[in-house]
Amino acid sequence: MPGFSGKHYNSLDPKGRLIIPAPFREILSSNHSSKLIITNEVFDRCLCAYPVDEWQKLTDKVSRMPQTSDAVKYFTRRVIGSAVECEIDRQGRVLVSAALRTDAGLNSDVVLIGLCNRIEIWDRSEYDGVADPTKVDKDAYKEEFKSLGL
Numbered sequence: 001m002p003g004f005s006g007k008h009y010n011s012l013d014p015k016g017r018l019i020i021p022a023p024f025r026e027i028l029s030s031n032h033s034s035k036l037i038i039t040n041e042v043f044d045r046c047l048c049a050y051p052v053d054e055w056q057k058l059t060d061k062v063s064r065m066p067q068t069s070d071a072v073k074y075f076t077r078r079v080i081g082s083a084v085e086c087e088i089d090r091q092g093r094v095l096v097s098a099a100l101r102t103d104a105g106l107n108s109d110v111v112l113i114g115l116c117n118r119i120e121i122w123d124r125s126e127y128d129g130v131a132d133p134t135k136v137d138k139d140a141y142k143e144e145f146k147s148l149g150l
Contacts, residue, residue: 002027004114009124011108016101017093020049021112024119025092027051036094038121039083040103042075044130047096047104047121054117055083096121 008021020028020036028034028051037055041048050058059080065072082103086094096106109124122130129135 002030003116004119005116006114008112010110010112012096012101012106012110013093016096016098017089018096018110018112018121019091019093020088020119022092024112024114025088028088034088036086036088036119037083038086038094038096038100039079040100041120042079044120045103045105045126046123047100047106048079049086049094049119049121050117052085 004024004027006021006023008024010019010021012018028036031051031053033051033053035052036049037052038047038049062072062076062080067073067076082100084097084100086096088094100106104121104123105126106121106123107125111122111124111127113120113122113127
């Protein structure tokens with residue numbers, strides 16, 4: 001499956017429905033899927049949407065981890081415990097549950113970011129704060145990028 005990429009500005013309607021951008025829908029349909037698993041991101045105040053096959057890989061991996069680990073418990077409660085399977089309707093929309101919208105602080109203006117195997121869904125003002133290059137330690141990131149081969 002080709003990866004998700006790009007940034008798309010969109011809005012939630014009053015019922016909490018969100019249009020999935022056409023390029024993302026094309027990737028999903030090429031994999032014969034019309035569903036996304038939407039859940040909380042583990043640390044950031046945003047949502048992650050996974051294609052079903054990517055979600056299965058993640059849950060398989062987590063199920064093999066030590067369930068007594070506090071970090072695994074946190075991850076399982078925060079991410080897996082909040083997951084909702086969402087069907088993409090004929091208009092290309094998904095209904096984002098009220099609980100997830102509250103957890104991520106989503107208002108009407110949102111940003112969808114393609115991150116290879118998943119999509120992040122951010123409130124626009126929250127995203128603008130975390131994506132501002134003037135607010136990161138560039139030197140530390142450069143060193144880490146170098147060590148990762150990026």
